[in-house]
Amino acid sequence: MTQGTCIELRQLAFQWPGASTPLLQIPHLQIERGERVLLRGASGSGKSTLLSLIAGVHQAKPNQVQVLGQDLAKLSQRQRDRLRANEIGYIFQQFNLLPYLSAVQNVMLAAKFAPARVQRLAKATGTPRELALQLLQQLGLSEQDSLRPAHQLSVGQQQRVAAARALFGHPALIIADEPTSALDSDHRDNFIEVLFDACQAHGTTLLFVTHDGSLAHHFERAIELGEINQATGVQQ
Numbered sequence: 575m576t577q578g579t580c581i582e583l584r585q586l587a588f589q590w591p592g593a594s595t596p597l598l599q600i601p602h603l604q605i606e607r608g609e610r611v612l613l614r615g616a617s618g619s620g621k622s623t624l625l626s627l628i629a630g631v632h633q634a635k636p637n638q639v640q641v642l643g644q645d646l647a648k649l650s651q652r653q654r655d656r657l658r659a660n661e662i663g664y665i666f667q668q669f670n671l672l673p674y675l676s677a678v679q680n681v682m683l684a685a686k687f688a689p690a691r692v693q694r695l696a697k698a699t700g701t702p703r704e705l706a707l708q709l710l711q712q713l714g715l716s717e718q719d720s721l722r723p724a725h726q727l728s729v730g731q732q733q734r735v736a737a738a739r740a741l742f743g744h745p746a747l748i749i750a751d752e753p754t755s756a757l758d759s760d761h762r763d764n765f766i767e768v769l770f771d772a773c774q775a776h777g778t779t780l781l782f783v784t785h786d787g788s789l790a791h792h793f794e795r796a797i798e799l800g801e802i803n804q805a806t807g808v809q810q
């Protein structure tokens with residue numbers, strides 16, 4: 575693993591408890607810091623499972639999943655939670671915003687249990703709230719909209735709030751799980767552009783998961799899960 579590596583999988587093998595066959599068997603996958611990678615795969619092929627292993631939500635065996643130089647299986651649950659809070663911004667398909675908090679409050683939540691994010695924010699000029707408002711503005715939300723409760727925003731605006739929350743405090747890795755499936759194609763292209771700009775500005779790695787092949791041209795690298803996964807018995 576080089577110093578510039580963000581994610582490295584080695585002989586990853588994963589099987590859900592009770593399943594009769596392994597879901598994932600990936601000999602090797604390496605994603606460098608700052609890379610923007612599309613991960614594509616059929617429904618049920620194991621994309622979300624793979625993301626949960628990279629985010630440390632579910633656990634692989636020792637030496638199989640390294641994130642930012644750390645072997646996730648060798649960290650305690652608490653250390654994994656801390657690494658995730660500090661260094662991984664997760665954008666969910668269904669946004670997972672708190673509906674009655676304003677957009678800016680939703681964004682600021684990302685720093686709540688993430689001391690490294692707070693430290694990085696402290697190096698910038700402005701209060702955390704001002705910085706959250708700035709980020710929302712960069713992603714296309716006016717100050718007026720940023721102060722509205724999340725449930726009053728359009729789907730496209732909510733998706734930008736979810737992206738801002740993931741990016742707030744500059745984590746090293748953004749994981750986006752089907753983040754554009756609720757958007758029409760114009761909003762989708764625009765959302766990808768603003769997400770790229772934000773990642774590029776801070777050398778952030780982006781792992782973007784979709785089953786929509788038409789998005790591949792946006793990315794410097796596209797990985798087909800079916801091509802790197804040697805598990806048999808995968809339901810596709």
Ligand SMILES: Nc1ncnc2c1ncn2[C@@H]1O[C@H](COP(=O)(O)OP(=O)(O)OP(=O)(O)O)[C@@H](O)[C@H]1O
Nearest residue numbers: 590597615616617618619620621622623624785809
């Ligand atoms: N918590 C779990 N416990 C047991 N099996 C699970 C669990 N989560 C997912 N699976 C199984 O793992 C397989 C892959 O699911 P996963 O959600 O990773 O696929 P996916 O590629 O993300 O699919 P989609 O594109 O439809 O979201 C499925 O057969 C699913 O039933």
